[in-house]
Amino acid sequence: MKPIGEVNPPARILLTPGPANVEPRVYRALLAPVLGHLDPDFLRIMDDVQVLTRRMFVTENRLTFPVSGTGSAGMETAMTNLLEPGDTALITVAGFFGERLADMARRTGAEVIALESRPGTPVDPQQAREAARGKKIKLIGVTHGETSTGALNDLDAFRQVTEECGGLLVVDAVATAGGVPLRVDAQRLDVCFTGSQKCLSAPPGLAPFTAGPRAEAVIGKRKTGVTSWYFDLTYIMKYWGQERTYHHTAPISMIYALREALRLVEEEGLEARWERHRRNAQALATGLEAMGMGLLVAPPHRMLTVTAVKIPAGVDDRKVRGRLMEEFNIEIAGGLGELKGKIWRVGLMGASSTQNNVLLLLAALEKCLLEEGIKLPPGAGVAAAVQAYQQAPVHGEPAQGEPAAAR
Amino acid sequence: MKPIGEVNPPARILLTPGPANVEPRVYRALLAPVLGHLDPDFLRIMDDVQVLTRRMFVTENRLTFPVSGTGSAGMETAMTNLLEPGDTALITVAGFFGERLADMARRTGAEVIALESRPGTPVDPQQAREAARGKKIKLIGVTHGETSTGALNDLDAFRQVTEECGGLLVVDAVATAGGVPLRVDAQRLDVCFTGSQKCLSAPPGLAPFTAGPRAEAVIGKRKTGVTSWYFDLTYIMKYWGQERTYHHTAPISMIYALREALRLVEEEGLEARWERHRRNAQALATGLEAMGMGLLVAPPHRMLTVTAVKIPAGVDDRKVRGRLMEEFNIEIAGGLGELKGKIWRVGLMGASSTQNNVLLLLAALEKCLLEEGIKLPPGAGVAAAVQAYQQAPVHGEPAQGEPAAAR
Known part of the structure; x- marks a missing residue:
């Protein structure tokens, strides 16, 4: 009989459209x-x-x-x-x-x-x-x-x-x-x-x-x-x-x-929370676009908690997502149905919606795309996101793993 | 706005037909x-x-x-x-x-x-x-x-x-x-x-x-x-x-x-677990009967994980259950539908099915019934249960709060 040991899942950075990280x-x-x-x-x-x-x-x-x-x-x-x-x-x-x-x-x-x-x-x-x-x-x-x-x-x-x-x-x-x-x-x-x-x-x-x-x-x-x-x-x-x-x-x-x-x-306050989600989604969008990637949804109709970005031509969807998970411990989601292989979906929800996660994901994605042979302006994604944050300063954003009460 | 503090429930001894205590x-x-x-x-x-x-x-x-x-x-x-x-x-x-x-x-x-x-x-x-x-x-x-x-x-x-x-x-x-x-x-x-x-x-x-x-x-x-x-x-x-x-x-x-x-x-092993449930239910039944209480179900048809005992005439169902909870931190269940006020239901399930819980419940129930003015042979319930356990010795029963692995 196959022995089944203690449950021991890795602590992922969950940037999918749910589940989000739990505080x-x-x-x-x-x-x-x-x-x-x-x-x-x-x-x-x-x-x-x-x-x-x-x-x-x-x-x-x-x-x-x-x-x-x-x-x-x-x-x-x-x-x-x-x-x-x-x-x-x-x-x-x-x-x-x-x-x-x-x-x-x-x-x-x-x-x-x-x-x-x-x-x-x-x-x-x-x-x-x-x-x-x-x-x-x-x-x-x-x-x-x-x-x-x-x-x-x-x-x-x-x-x-x-x-x-x-x-x-x-x-x-x-x-x-x-x-x-x-x-x-x-x-x-x-x-x-x-x-x-x-x-x-x-x-x-x-x-x-x-x-x-x-x-x-x-x-x-x-x-x-x-x-x-x-x-x-x-x-x-x-x-x-x-x-x-x-x-x-x-x-x-x-x-x-x-x-x-x-x-x-x-x-946190509902309005502060909505604003945090907006600010992080905006920085992510700015960063992705600076890396030369297009977003699926036009700016006025974006839902902010989930960002759909088009996968650059020639890039292997599963390989990049696999690398993000194995090398960076980050999970993002692929497309569903007819969008399978065409988009990635990045969730920035609840405790997962942080400046740290946005900057880390942009950096990790840059490395993954370079390894897929894609030409990118070096550091452009992170730089654009940093600039976006500078224009909309972060007040009291919860750090991953830091209880909100400590803010 | 009413402030709502940290969740802080008491650690009850759950002897209801579920939920049972969690290890x-x-x-x-x-x-x-x-x-x-x-x-x-x-x-x-x-x-x-x-x-x-x-x-x-x-x-x-x-x-x-x-x-x-x-x-x-x-x-x-x-x-x-x-x-x-x-x-x-x-x-x-x-x-x-x-x-x-x-x-x-x-x-x-x-x-x-x-x-x-x-x-x-x-x-x-x-x-x-x-x-x-x-x-x-x-x-x-x-x-x-x-x-x-x-x-x-x-x-x-x-x-x-x-x-x-x-x-x-x-x-x-x-x-x-x-x-x-x-x-x-x-x-x-x-x-x-x-x-x-x-x-x-x-x-x-x-x-x-x-x-x-x-x-x-x-x-x-x-x-x-x-x-x-x-x-x-x-x-x-x-x-x-x-x-x-x-x-x-x-x-x-x-x-x-x-x-x-x-x-x-x-x-624990499935058969050992079934046997533990049987032994504890049997000791409980023996104890309740020695206290002069009747069980609702005839011996061959008892389900062993839930024991229904008839509430003695003149005893206030809710008062006794309230006292068990407040004084002993024990929850048992009342009857449903036409059996409301007529029976108590004691669950001995999973981690709640222990010798300790059986003996404690019989002792606590004795005190509650005495306070309700019921005449009981003193100590008879616990004594009968102890005897039942002596005849069917307990092997490796998990203590409440003790991980099974430590057995």
């Missing part, structure tokens, strides 16, 4: 002793997590809690509770994750109209307006940041269309919440969800979720039952709501970790 | 650095988890992996993938968790025949035989241990009925796998699932799952699509199988924890 304080929270899911002390911790999640989403929504699954579980919770056979939904499909949202919407038996865009561009809200004409639209589902291309959809424009057609606005903020400006109540989003392992920098396994009163009313008026028991909000909210009626056992240790991650978000 | 080595595994979900090092860790999960279930099933959710997510994965409209399923309903399985089965659109039993008794397999007569049965779903009453259903008898009627045998082993004898291949179970936080003693958040070739064939022949994307085995197995195609991000840290918990199972 030491969050790891420490994982060590808090597991409680029973109805222990009064655990119920108080659930209260805290709900308060902190509301602050992170900038919402007063009662129905705010972490779904017991990864980001896609949040997505499925939204679709499976809001849609039923006979409904019509408009879904933005700007890439792989829009496709996923449309797939989940279709599985509910609803009619789904996919609003597609060219890879690297956001979906034109006018498309939604035209598709909605003469139809009763139950919801418009919008991927805020399309992680597969790095394009950002315009929530405010889609909200306007939603209000014109009277539907709900459902927003997949898996790759943006905590990293890109997002205010659920002020932007009148009816439903919004994210993942614990992206800009919130906890380990993967929870999907913070919020739904407003209009969404609650829609769920209350369903004609058919929800096909999923695990994701049935009516029951889940009896556990997370006042009643505290047992539904399923919450992932206790992960709830501790999310609580600590949300405390870190609050200590 | 220090498992907590330590949670601290291993988070990797990307497609990192070659993480893929090797996934391989290990699959190997260890197969050994725990005693199966060669290819389709063996942990579902990214709590035990109920494993249950939903089974029902949602195997059943579709037009199918007929027989489901044992010996209590609350049988009801849950039946509820999930109904949500698939299948016809569900509930095989009910009186609280505290297992379901009579003859009932299944009669219900199956003249019907095409897609599956028989059996709750191995009904956690709400402490009754154990007879898997071998249900397997025989399943073979007579040609369906699949689906077993909910959430509260038994790792604690009660269970061998998936030898007992010819087609599908079996459990929860990480029960007899495996990891934190809650994963549902180890296995399905054999007959179940795979049934899934392959579905006429309708699976309504859930998150739990769709066809896609999940492209990630956990040879292809390693991204489906959703696995709960990385929890996978580390489960891996360590399964390593501990292997180090």
Whole structure:
């Protein structure tokens, strides 16, 4: 029988579109002793997590809690509770994750109209307006940041269309919440969800979720039952709501970790955090362009937490990513679907979004590209990024591995 | 704004039907650095988890992996993938968790025949035989241990009925796998699932799952699509199988924890672990009976990992459980549904199943009952348990807080 030793993964620098690096304080929270899911002390911790999640989403929504699954579980919770056979939904499909949202919407038996865009561009809200004409639209589902291309959809424009057609606005903020400006109540989003392992920098396994009163009313008026028991909000909210009626056992240790991650978000301040993500993404973009590489997405539509850069002609995608991992311990992501081999995707999310990581990646990439035989202006990427930082000085940016409290 | 401090839960002695106490080595595994979900090092860790999960279930099933959710997510994965409209399923309903399985089965659109039993008794397999007569049965779903009453259903008898009627045998082993004898291949179970936080003693958040070739064939022949994307085995197995195609991000840290918990199972040895659970449950039962309390379930049908004891007349359920928690830091569970206020449920699972915990609980319960005005033969519970242990000596039982490796 093959012996299996102690788990001993390397400590990578995670510059993918998630998971992001996890701060030491969050790891420490994982060590808090597991409680029973109805222990009064655990119920108080659930209260805290709900308060902190509301602050992170900038919402007063009662129905705010972490779904017991990864980001896609949040997505499925939204679709499976809001849609039923006979409904019509408009879904933005700007890439792989829009496709996923449309797939989940279709599985509910609803009619789904996919609003597609060219890879690297956001979906034109006018498309939604035209598709909605003469139809009763139950919801418009919008991927805020399309992680597969790095394009950002315009929530405010889609909200306007939603209000014109009277539907709900459902927003997949898996790759943006905590990293890109997002205010659920002020932007009148009816439903919004994210993942614990992206800009919130906890380990993967929870999907913070919020739904407003209009969404609650829609769920209350369903004609058919929800096909999923695990994701049935009516029951889940009896556990997370006042009643505290047992539904399923919450992932206790992960709830501790999310609580600590949300405390870190609050200590940094949401606006400071958004600004940190913006500044680092901008320095990275400036650096990559100075190295002669083109970005996939035009400046006004970049999502900032994920940057898609075109792989220079003649460069072996897998070889460069392999070298980054083996020589520099850095993971970045490749393209998905038709963008496979054509782009790299660099995530700068949560604790991974630091000046140190930007400068190191540009330097490491320079070495990798030189070894692939690409001609580059020496040091140009790092120099341009340094200059970008000089123009937008870094205040209180968390160093990798340094707890935010020490800032 | 209400300040929210560091998470600081008390270290309880968890004697509920889950979550169980977590061993220090498992907590330590949670601290291993988070990797990307497609990192070659993480893929090797996934391989290990699959190997260890197969050994725990005693199966060669290819389709063996942990579902990214709590035990109920494993249950939903089974029902949602195997059943579709037009199918007929027989489901044992010996209590609350049988009801849950039946509820999930109904949500698939299948016809569900509930095989009910009186609280505290297992379901009579003859009932299944009669219900199956003249019907095409897609599956028989059996709750191995009904956690709400402490009754154990007879898997071998249900397997025989399943073979007579040609369906699949689906077993909910959430509260038994790792604690009660269970061998998936030898007992010819087609599908079996459990929860990480029960007899495996990891934190809650994963549902180890296995399905054999007959179940795979049934899934392959579905006429309708699976309504859930998150739990769709066809896609999940492209990630956990040879292809390693991204489906959703696995709960990385929890996978580390489960891996360590399964390593501990292997180090102890499955049969030694089953024997430890049996011995401690037996000592507890002997002690409770010596204190004059009756058990809900007759000896041959007791599930051993959860013991249901009748609350003596005149005793305030909530007061005693509150005192156990406040004065002794021990959590036990109350009854569910019609058994509320009538029974206590004591879980002795995984790291919580120790001689120390049995003796301490009996002593603490004696004090609580005396304070409730109940007359008891002094010290009788502890004395009877001590005697039971003397007759069945303890070999290498893990002490609470002592890593199994130190044994």
